[in-house]
Amino acid sequence: MPRFFLTTAIDYANGEPHLGHALEKVGADAIARFHRQLGYDVHLLIGMDEHGQKVAQTAEKQGMPPQQFVDNIAAIFQAMWKRLGVSYDQFIRTTSPEHKDAVRRLIEQIFAADAKLPEAQRNFYERSYTGLYCVGCESFKQPADIVDGKCAVHPTRTLEEVTEHNWFFRLSAYTDRLKQLFADQPSFLQPDSRRNEILQLLEQGLDDISASRSRFDWGVPFPRPLSGGDTQTTYVWFDALPNYWTARFFPGFEQKAAWPANLHVIGKDITRFHTVIWPAMLMAAGEPLPAQVWAHGFISLGGERFSKSAGVKLTLDEAIDRYGVDAFRYYLLRDVPYDGDGSFSWERFEEVYNSDLANTLGNLASRSIAMIEKYRAGVVPSVTPEPELSTAHQAALAQARAAVDGDRRHRPHEAIAALMDNARRTNEYIQRTQPWALAKDPANAAALDVVLATLASSIAHCAAWLAPIMPHKMQALWQQLGGAGDVAAVRLDSPIDVGGWKVTKGDPLFPKPEPPAKAAQ
RNA sequence: GGCUGGGUAGCUCAGCUGGUGAGAGCGCACGACUCAUAAUCGUGAGGUCGAGGGUUCGAUCCCCUCCCCAGCUACCA
Numbered sequence: 001m002p003r004f005f006l007t008t009a010i011d012y013a014n015g016e017p018h019l020g021h022a023l024e025k026v027g028a029d030a031i032a033r034f035h036r037q038l039g040y041d042v043h044l045l046i047g048m049d050e051h052g053q054k055v056a057q058t059a060e061k062q063g064m065p066p067q068q069f070v071d072n073i074a075a076i077f078q079a080m081w082k083r084l085g086v087s088y089d090q091f092i093r094t095t096s097p098e099h100k101d102a103v104r105r106l107i108e109q110i111f112a113a114d115a116k117l118p119e120a121q122r123n124f125y126e127r128s129y130t131g132l133y134c135v136g137c138e139s140f141k142q143p144a145d146i147v148d149g150k151c152a153v154h155p156t157r158t159l160e161e162v163t164e165h166n167w168f169f170r171l172s173a174y175t176d177r178l179k180q181l182f183a184d185q186p187s188f189l190q191p192d193s194r195r196n197e198i199l200q201l202l203e204q205g206l207d208d209i210s211a212s213r214s215r216f217d218w219g220v221p222f223p224r225p226l227s228g229g230d231t232q233t234t235y236v237w238f239d240a241l242p243n244y245w246t247a248r249f250f251p252g253f254e255q256k257a258a259w260p261a262n263l264h265v266i267g268k269d270i271t272r273f274h275t276v277i278w279p280a281m282l283m284a285a286g287e288p289l290p291a292q293v294w295a296h297g298f299i300s301l302g303g304e305r306f307s308k309s310a311g312v313k314l315t316l317d318e319a320i321d322r323y324g325v326d327a328f329r330y331y332l333l334r335d336v337p338y339d340g341d342g343s344f345s346w347e348r349f350e351e352v353y354n355s356d357l358a359n360t361l362g363n364l365a366s367r368s369i370a371m372i373e374k375y376r377a378g379v380v381p382s383v384t385p386e387p388e389l390s391t392a393h394q395a396a397l398a399q400a401r402a403a404v405d406g407d408r409r410h411r412p413h414e415a416i417a418a419l420m421d422n423a424r425r426t427n428e429y430i431q432r433t434q435p436w437a438l439a440k441d442p443a444n445a446a447a448l449d450v451v452l453a454t455l456a457s458s459i460a461h462c463a464a465w466l467a468p469i470m471p472h473k474m475q476a477l478w479q480q481l482g483g484a485g486d487v488a489a490v491r492l493d494s495p496i497d498v499g500g501w502k503v504t505k506g507d508p509l510f511p512k513p514e515p516p517a518k519a520a521q
Numbered sequence: 522g523g524c525u526g527g528g529u530a531g532c533u534c535a536g537c538u539g540g541u542g543a544g545a546g547c548g549c550a551c552g553a554c555u556c557a558u559a560a561u562c563g564u565g566a567g568g569u570c571g572a573g574g575g576u577u578c579g580a581u582c583c584c585c586u587c588c589c590c591a592g593c594u595a596c597c598a
Contacts, residue, residue: 014597049598053597171595192526194593196526197524197592197594198593200594201593201595203524204595206595209596235596236596236597236598268593270598273595273598341592342533351548355546355548359561362557363558363560364560365557366557366560367561368557369557370557371556371557417545421545421546431562431563432562435556436556
């Protein structure tokens with residue numbers, strides 16, 4: 001059984017989960033679920049990035065120890081992922097002792113490699129960094145952030161020239177190897193739009209980055225003191241990014257999270273960290289690289305971006321409550337291309353819900369099951385489905401497969417488009433064959449058998465293929481069809497034989513919301 | 522400023538290396554049907570294919586200029 005180890009970005013524990021987080025997790029979850037149903041041994045890793053100055057500050061403002069603060073946040077995130085049906089196999093937290101130990105191990109591994117290198121080539125070295133420091137932001141400012149010699153965020157404050165002595169990582173030495181990586185392995189970073197950006201960045205050359213900081217201590221102590229004797233705190237690159245690699249040092253996950261990962265799912269804003277810094281770190285440590293990084297786009301709300309640190313205007317609970325978890329998942333995955341950006345609006349959500357879910361899919365199931373009950377006492381005839389529709393059907397499934405596991409992989413929205421096409425085509429088939437007319441004359445019994453079997457087959461395939469998108473609703477549909485067991489266990493790469501299944505019409509899968517109460521005249 | 526990718530029907534978008542009538546879904550209008558969640562099916566509406574030049578027998582797809590939009594341009598994560 002081939003394994004498929006995928007990860008999402010770990011979320012910064014500095015606020016509550018919002019739409020942007022949800023898009024990434026639900027997308028990665030769909031990818032994971034599709035792979036499970038295609039026979040992969042899947043391991044989905046998600047988690048929290050809980051260190052750093054901002055977390056420590058926020059905790060302090062709320063008057064609690066940082067660990068307690070991040071414990072609370074982590075619980076909130078996990079509860080939300082459970083609610084959204086994110087089927088993660090491991091939840092990693094950077095404050096875990098296992099992670100912190102493994103971070104030190106990775107750094108020591110690089111030091112060990114350095115011991116064999118001439119000093120001028122060593123990955124880690126000490127260096128003084130002088131920069132303009134904004135007291136208001138409590139951080140160094142880059143030229144782009146400086147307006148008229150002042151910090152753009154705090155124009156009334158004077159920027160101070162501050163010198164800090166840190167451990168540095170010789171990222172600059174990896175420029176050529178990274179270029180080679182991108183040339184040899186075009187699929188390492190996808191989609192191509194992101195890849196192009198990084199190629200351009202590499203053309204400009206890379207600067208070294210700091211690996212430790214002195215200004216905060218909420219983090220992993222850097223394993224080696226500076227020559228002056230001070231111990232600093234491991235900076236974010238060497239703390240957060242390694243989580244993918246440290247996951248296997250947690251008890252019980254040695255095999256499941258075995259390195260390297262097959263896929264890192266991340267937001268496009270952190271592409272550079274995952275495709276430049278992270279591979280360079282791994283190269284330095286002599287570790288294999290992940291097979292692929294997928295940088296998804298963003299979802300906006302009312303024109304505002306939902307990056308990791310943006311404000312929240314729509315709570316996830318609100319979005320879920322209106323039409324249910326599965327409808328929300330469907331909307332996110334169908335309307336926001338996973339290789340691009342999209343936006344959220346209630347108008348659009350309603351449109352998609354009514355058109356796709358209630359009218360096309362829900363009603364298709366409803367009418368088909370009703371006819372099987374009415375004309376064949378609920379038993380799906382054991383005959384071969386209509387070849388013409390089956391052929392189109394196979395084409396649609398092949399298209400969906402390509403969007404999951406083929407040359408269009410990691411584009412759940414394309415899989416959905418193919419599957420809904422199939423549902424529409426099935427509705428058309430009903431109209432064309434008019435089973436209600438066939439039912440009027442017993443002489444047409446054989447023809448009617450074929451139509452009904454074709455419908456059941458088509459819908460069963462839809463249920464199985466849409467299960468990764470809408471796990472609960474498709475399970476309900478599967479049961480209405482008379483399918484045995486858990487639809488999530490159904491393999492997508494083998495045909496489903498529905499002959500003899502006993503269907504049961506249940507409540508509508510996607511009920512139309514109550515029409516708005518008539519306003520009193 | 523530099524670089525990259527875009528601007529196609531009301532909306533969201535397909536249109537591979539240029540060639541009979543520019544497409545899909547949604548929405549809208551009209552018609553059909555009744556198995557179904559007043560759902561479904563069919564037909565249609567006729568969009569200067571961002572603007573202006575150019576190459577070509579012929580360009581939405583090639584070249585030039587311009588306008589507009591988005592992203593990237595490295596230590597908040």
